Amino acid sequence: MKKIAFSLTLATTVLSAGLALSQAPDDASKIIRGHYQAILADCAACHTAPGGKPLSGGLPLETPFGQLIPPNITPDKATGIGNWTEEDFHRALKTGIGHDGKRLYPAMPYPAYTKMKDEDISSLWSYLRTVEPVFNPVDANQLPFPFNIRLSMLGWNMINFEGGAFKPDPSKSPEWNRGAYIVQGPGHCGTCHSPKTFLGADKVDEALQGASLQGWYAPNITGNSYIGIGSWSEDEIVQYLKSGANGHTIASGPMAEAIQASTSLMTDADAKAIATYLKSTEGGPTGKPQPVSASDPHMTAGAAIYHDTCSACHGGAGKGARQLFPALAGSSIVQQPSAETLVRLVLNGSQGVHTPEAKTQPSMPSLGWRLSDQQVADVLTYIRNSWGNAAPAVQVSDIASRR
Amino acid sequence: MTTILPRKDVVIVGLGWTGAILAHELTEEGLDVVAIERGPWRDTATDFNIGYAQDELRYAIRKDLFLQPVVEAMTMRNNTSQTALPMRDYGSFLPGNGVGGAGVHWNGHTWRFWDTDFRIADHLSERYGIGKIAELQLQNWGVTAQEMESAFDRFEYLAGISGRAGNINGQIQEGGNPFEDPRARDYPLPPMQMTYAPTLFAEVTRSMGLHPFPTPSANLSQDYINPLGIAMGQCTMCGFCERFGCANYSKSSAQTTVLPVLMKKKNFEVRTDSEVLHVDLDASKTQARGVTYVDTSGEEFFQPADMVLLCAYGLHNVRLMMLSGIGRIYDPNTGEGTVGRNYCYQTNSGAQVFFDDKNFNPFIAAGALGQTLDDYNGDVLDHGPLDFVGGAGVNCIPTNGRPISTRPTPPGTPRWGAAWKQATVKAYKATLGFSSQGSSYPTRGNYLDLDPTYTDRFGRPLLRITFDFPDNDIRMSNWVSDRLEEIAKTFGGRQYVVNRRKKGWDSVPYQSTHNTGGAIMGDNPATSAVNKYLQSWDVPNVFVVGASAFAHNAGKNPTGTVGALAFHAADAIRQQYLRTPGQPLVTA
Numbered sequence: 001m002k003k004i005a006f007s008l009t010l011a012t013t014v015l016s017a018g019l020a021l022s023q024a025p026d027d028a029s030k031i032i033r034g035h036y037q038a039i040l041a042d043c044a045a046c047h048t049a050p051g052g053k054p055l056s057g058g059l060p061l062e063t064p065f066g067q068l069i070p071p072n073i074t075p076d077k078a079t080g081i082g083n084w085t086e087e088d089f090h091r092a093l094k095t096g097i098g099h100d101g102k103r104l105y106p107a108m109p110y111p112a113y114t115k116m117k118d119e120d121i122s123s124l125w126s127y128l129r130t131v132e133p134v135f136n137p138v139d140a141n142q143l144p145f146p147f148n149i150r151l152s153m154l155g156w157n158m159i160n161f162e163g164g165a166f167k168p169d170p171s172k173s174p175e176w177n178r179g180a181y182i183v184q185g186p187g188h189c190g191t192c193h194s195p196k197t198f199l200g201a202d203k204v205d206e207a208l209q210g211a212s213l214q215g216w217y218a219p220n221i222t223g224n225s226y227i228g229i230g231s232w233s234e235d236e237i238v239q240y241l242k243s244g245a246n247g248h249t250i251a252s253g254p255m256a257e258a259i260q261a262s263t264s265l266m267t268d269a270d271a272k273a274i275a276t277y278l279k280s281t282e283g284g285p286t287g288k289p290q291p292v293s294a295s296d297p298h299m300t301a302g303a304a305i306y307h308d309t310c311s312a313c314h315g316g317a318g319k320g321a322r323q324l325f326p327a328l329a330g331s332s333i334v335q336q337p338s339a340e341t342l343v344r345l346v347l348n349g350s351q352g353v354h355t356p357e358a359k360t361q362p363s364m365p366s367l368g369w370r371l372s373d374q375q376v377a378d379v380l381t382y383i384r385n386s387w388g389n390a391a392p393a394v395q396v397s398d399i400a401s402r403r
Numbered sequence: 404m405t406t407i408l409p410r411k412d413v414v415i416v417g418l419g420w421t422g423a424i425l426a427h428e429l430t431e432e433g434l435d436v437v438a439i440e441r442g443p444w445r446d447t448a449t450d451f452n453i454g455y456a457q458d459e460l461r462y463a464i465r466k467d468l469f470l471q472p473v474v475e476a477m478t479m480r481n482n483t484s485q486t487a488l489p490m491r492d493y494g495s496f497l498p499g500n501g502v503g504g505a506g507v508h509w510n511g512h513t514w515r516f517w518d519t520d521f522r523i524a525d526h527l528s529e530r531y532g533i534g535k536i537a538e539l540q541l542q543n544w545g546v547t548a549q550e551m552e553s554a555f556d557r558f559e560y561l562a563g564i565s566g567r568a569g570n571i572n573g574q575i576q577e578g579g580n581p582f583e584d585p586r587a588r589d590y591p592l593p594p595m596q597m598t599y600a601p602t603l604f605a606e607v608t609r610s611m612g613l614h615p616f617p618t619p620s621a622n623l624s625q626d627y628i629n630p631l632g633i634a635m636g637q638c639t640m641c642g643f644c645e646r647f648g649c650a651n652y653s654k655s656s657a658q659t660t661v662l663p664v665l666m667k668k669k670n671f672e673v674r675t676d677s678e679v680l681h682v683d684l685d686a687s688k689t690q691a692r693g694v695t696y697v698d699t700s701g702e703e704f705f706q707p708a709d710m711v712l713l714c715a716y717g718l719h720n721v722r723l724m725m726l727s728g729i730g731r732i733y734d735p736n737t738g739e740g741t742v743g744r745n746y747c748y749q750t751n752s753g754a755q756v757f758f759d760d761k762n763f764n765p766f767i768a769a770g771a772l773g774q775t776l777d778d779y780n781g782d783v784l785d786h787g788p789l790d791f792v793g794g795a796g797v798n799c800i801p802t803n804g805r806p807i808s809t810r811p812t813p814p815g816t817p818r819w820g821a822a823w824k825q826a827t828v829k830a831y832k833a834t835l836g837f838s839s840q841g842s843s844y845p846t847r848g849n850y851l852d853l854d855p856t857y858t859d860r861f862g863r864p865l866l867r868i869t870f871d872f873p874d875n876d877i878r879m880s881n882w883v884s885d886r887l888e889e890i891a892k893t894f895g896g897r898q899y900v901v902n903r904r905k906k907g908w909d910s911v912p913y914q915s916t917h918n919t920g921g922a923i924m925g926d927n928p929a930t931s932a933v934n935k936y937l938q939s940w941d942v943p944n945v946f947v948v949g950a951s952a953f954a955h956n957a958g959k960n961p962t963g964t965v966g967a968l969a970f971h972a973a974d975a976i977r978q979q980y981l982r983t984p985g986q987p988l989v990t991a
Contacts, residue, residue: 313651313652321637322634323628324652349448349449351448354663358632358634360632360634360663363447364448365449365453365454366452
């Protein structure tokens with residue numbers, strides 16, 4: 001149904017754009033391939049605002065350096081990229097240098113897109129030309145001085161940027177290579193999940209090992225079985241990418257958006273390829289630390305709060321309930337080095353993702369009004385160090401700044 | 404100044420159980436549907452937050468989730484010789500308010516009415532002769548249990564009902580209700596794990612030759628994913644069901660079974676905090692044009708629509724029909740007119756047994772966690788030698804041990820002071836209660852109409868309830884109370900008490916939010932307001948869905964039958980009405 005609807009819009013936009021009909025058959029399949037590239041690259045995540053016209057500009061991104069607003073990338077000539085050429089677009093994705101030589105900030109993940117195949121970029125360009133042009137001026141650069149000087153990215157690139165297409169590893173399976181290509185290239189998973197240098201670049205040797213952004217902690221997604229996704233089977237990873245929920249967790253926050261707009265729409269083969277690749281990656285601590293002792297006063301206080309406030313849903317033994325309440329026992333997300341996401345969930349609550357396979361959208365209620373900073377810290381220390389879990393204790397000072 | 408809005412295919416008044424089911428079914432059909440809900444949006448995590456969902460003072464005592472009389476009051480009297488006065492507070496029954504309606508704060512007992520209910524007039528007159536029911540205004544509903552089976556089944560699977568079948572396709576099943584009508588398959592989930600009180604009740608009554616079985620429950624015994632793909636969780640037996648929203652996604656409601664899917668549909672929209680003033684009819688008074696509603700700022704809107712579905716609480720459905728001129732208002736003197744006819748209630752009584760040596764841990768509970776026996780219900784018993792018709796389900800369903808309200812004390816205990824404190828401490832854990840959920844049969848003088856004196860904040864007449872327990876029902880309840888007393892004696896506690904139902908319905912103490920009738924279904928437009936598909940006889944593009952359609956009330960909670968009627972009406976609309984829109988589905 002979705003496919004048909006898309007083809008119809010495609011037909012109308014192609015006609016309205018007045019493109020040469022003689023080229024339609026070839027173009028159409030290229031445009032459809034390009035649409036899929038837009039899904040893999042999750043362009044909409046940043047460039048479409050909630051409730052806004054597709055790709056006409058997004059919500060502000062909070063970076064450590066200041067605010068950037070994802071620009072309008074519809075073919076509107078005045079406010080979008082209607083004046084760009086395909087060469088401009090190719091160069092922007094490959095090198096971070098846009099139309100008229102204007103340098104992009106790496107919040108636009110060209111350090112990942114540079115790995116994309118030329119043909120995929122070309123398809124994506126063909127698709128973007130068919131999107132409804134929207135007049136929507138966006139002043140992308142909201143950064144303070146000196147970061148607002150785009151030329152500074154010249155120096156940034158010299159230090160941080162390595163261009164060039166993805167190089168397949170012939171010793172690995174085609175599936176692995178496909179997964180690596182998506183993760184490192186169009187999927188730009190590291191943009192959220194890789195730790196950053198002080199300059200905001202991915203730490204290449206710590207790829208996918210978890211990072212803070214926008215008040216969430218994007219967890220370690222390497223094959224590490226303690227804090228990564230090593231304990232998930234490939235099928236469970238696929239289930240998560242396709243539906244947002246599996247027996248281990250339920251996506252919310254920015255990942256919910258990525259699942260809705262991108263991974264849930266990927267082909268099963270690509271989701272499987274991603275799973276194969278991620279399972280093969282390594283990173284993070286190899287062993288668990290010693291858990292905080294159950295007799296620690298913060299643990300006993302946390303246990304009391306847990307059984308009073310949390311156990312009705314997450315269960316006395318932290319096992320949760322499929323599709324409804326995430327398991328806490330054995331959860332890698334619960335055991336990340338940073339408890340940022342957990343603090344946020346407890347203080348503010350959050351709603352799960354809605355996908356065709358996981359429709360319920362269960363919500364974690366906000367409990368910040370009810371629990372003091374000390375109580376939040378204690379209950380999180382408890383869930384991070386019970387039922388076989390082990391992770392650093394959460395400090396009171398970690399809470400106040402998140403309120 | 405009324406703003407005229409763009410037309411919709413369907414406008415639904417009220418987004419509770421029936422509104423949500425019909426909205427889902429009709430949007431599946433591709434129709435463009437808007438629901439207009441008087442109360443607020445309500446959702447689990449934000450409105451039934453686990454940190455305060457179990458606030459007895461706020462929800463049970465101060466009635467936070469319910470309709471407030473300032474929004475809509477009703478007047479009441481026991482008979483036509485009295486002058487009705489407005490209820491200053493809702494007491495005897497508590498209508499819901501907001502998305503989910505009364506389905507948010509119900510206990511979860513989920514019954515199927517029987518074939519002998521749907522064909523009650525025929526059945527009883529065939530078995531006992533017409534004279535047996537002469538003092539009553541009993542009427543057939545126009546459907547059979549067989550016709551309703553699939554609709555019951557769909558509601559039970561939507562809601563994840565936990566129970567044990569007693570009769571699958573005519574085969575009596577061990578452990579279920581042997582008196583139920585045949586069902587096509589078992590409940591979607593097994594019964595809840597029993598607590599001590601119902602376990603003991605089952606043992607004692609079984610020893611008396613009775614047939615107890617687990618009450619079919621909308622508090623889920625296990626995790627469940629319903630046919631719409633919506634997940635629900637296992638009930639934690641916290642004992643905060645009736646008067647509360649469930650914080651755990653464990654009690655079936657529109658929120659937990661339909662809305663996650665419905666709210667994502669592009670052809671559905673809900674407008675909350677918007678009160679429908681009336682249905683607008685065309686000049687011939689035979690077609691609805693839409694509804695007029697007002698939002699909280701006082702702005703008035705006209706929503707044109709091809710169909711109007713009244714899915715509010717039954718009493719509100721009836722009043723809206725009267726305010727809109729749909730059908731003719733019932734007159735008890737002549738027996739003519741249909742809207743307001745056959746208003747019924749519930750005829751309950753209760754028993755408590757006080758023990759010295761037992762601990763029932765009453766706080767481990769759920770709204771529908773218990774045992775029921777139907778040996779004295781409906782027409783299971785032979786009424787030939789008895790001076791009444793009807794009966795009662797007998798329920799041992801200790802719904803809660805909440806600290807403010809659950810304070811059983813034996814007769815003779817002072818109402819306050821040290822002796823009361825001692826008694827309440829002792830009796831809290833050691834008291835077993837059970838009750839009869841008795842049928843309520845229609846009489847000519849029990850009815851609903853518009854009050855001649857009192858109006859609401861918009862100047863519209865209030866609904867007037869004229870009701871008292873019919874003599875037949877009092878005799879029934881007394882007879883069943885004798886049975887309760889036999890059971891109470893058999894328990895062998897230190898002391899027992901039976902509270903009997905008396906004449907003179909009092910609107911103050913809570914009794915039951917099972918108000919039925921007033922827009923009843925049937926096969927004769929002279930005696931029913933809607934046909935067997937819940938379609939108005941008078942205005943065929945209006946359907947009136949809810950307990951308002953019950954031609955009488957049985958000895959059972961109504962929600963299961965209300966949900967089934969919603970599916971039944973949806974089937975009729977999808978399969979028949981839409982082929983010939985605006986036309987009656989039944990020719991009288």
